[in-house]
Amino acid sequence: MFKDGLKDAAARVDAGFAEVFARYPDLPVIQGMAYATNGGKRLRAYLVMESARIHGIENALMPALAIEAIHAYSLVHDDLPSMDDDDLRRGLPTVHKKWDEGTAVLVGDALQTLGFELVLSPECHADPAVRSDLALTLARAAGAQGMVLGQALDIAAETADQPLTLDEIIALQNGKTGALIRWSAEAGARLAQADTAPLTAYADALGLAFQIADDILDVTGDEAAMGKAVGKDADRGKATFVSLLGLDGAKSRAENLVEQACEALSPYGNKAQGLIDAARFVIARQT
Structure with a gap:
């Protein structure tokens, strides 16, 4: 059920982005937007669609496109030399490698604004109050109260005198990953x-x-399978759930959290079986 649902969500998102970008001129920034939104697990889009389905909305x-656009923008900017490099x-290749840093900045900016355009579009919902609520909460999730x-906090931690505590890492990740x-x-x-x-x-x-x-x-992943560098946190001496809890402790904490989610x-x-399966997928994935 879940794998089919995730595959369907990905196909719908791919087709949706193709339709959106077909309306724009063929410029490097648009090419970069399409490039940055191509691929990925589409888990966030799936969560949108599945949470809508259990409320009777097909x-x-x-x-779903909006959250994938915002997520892609965050990755483009996160990959920049001034961030994670x-x-x-x-x-x-990351966007700034395939094009240049200036184009990558503009690609991220354009994807961020596209996310808000999509939730504010009449195609999103007939009720403007619903669209407004989606835009307001997305702004909070993506901005200085969230991601x-x-x-x-992650950048500040790299220059801090002491590694972050477990509570501090939880607060950081509740924004960086959890908010979206x-x-x-x-x-x-x-x-x-x-x-x-x-x-x-x-x-x-x-x-x-x-x-x-x-x-x-x-710590355990394969760089070829994941499609990105691994071991960077350890190289930078960053405190992580693994460094503080140990590998077995981190796995146990993740399993307990999945049970809480379910x-x-x-x-x-x-009706929630798809979301339950999504939670279990999160800790079973290899990429």
Whole structure:
């Protein structure tokens, strides 16, 4: 069920982006936008679509495209020499390597604004109040209360006198990784103007499990399979869930968080099986 759903979400997102970019002139920045949004697991889009489905909404493409655009923007900027200075992303040269730094900055800027354009479009939802709510909460999730805050804390940690504590890493990752996952999972309830609380609890546990799995893969993963460099956190002496909890401890914490995420979905009964499978996928993935 989950693998088919994830594959379907990816196909719908790919087709959606192709339609969006076909409206634009053929310029390097547009080519870069299409390049940056190509590939990936599409987990965030899946969470949007699946949370919408359990609320009886079958068409959630616009917010699914929006979160993938925002996620892609964050990766393009994160890869820049002034940030993580990465050469590979998804097994291909990063945007600033394929083009140049200036183009990469503009690609990220354009993808960020595209995300808000998509959720504010009448195609997203007939009710302007729903579109406004999606845009407001996306801004909070992506900005200085969410993802950007987490990234800023991550940068500050690299020059700090002491490694981060476990609580500090959790706070950092709740912004850097968790905020966009939370918005994705809540999106279906927002589209239906329903209670977001069960999905918020689910996403909070899921986002943290996702990051722990990333930390584990940075130690145990294969660079060719992952399509990006591994072992960078250890090389930089950064405190991670693995460095603080140990490999077995990190795996155990991630498994417990997945169980918490699944329990949070109990109000939805069998309708939530796809989201339950998504949570289990997060810690079983190899990339």
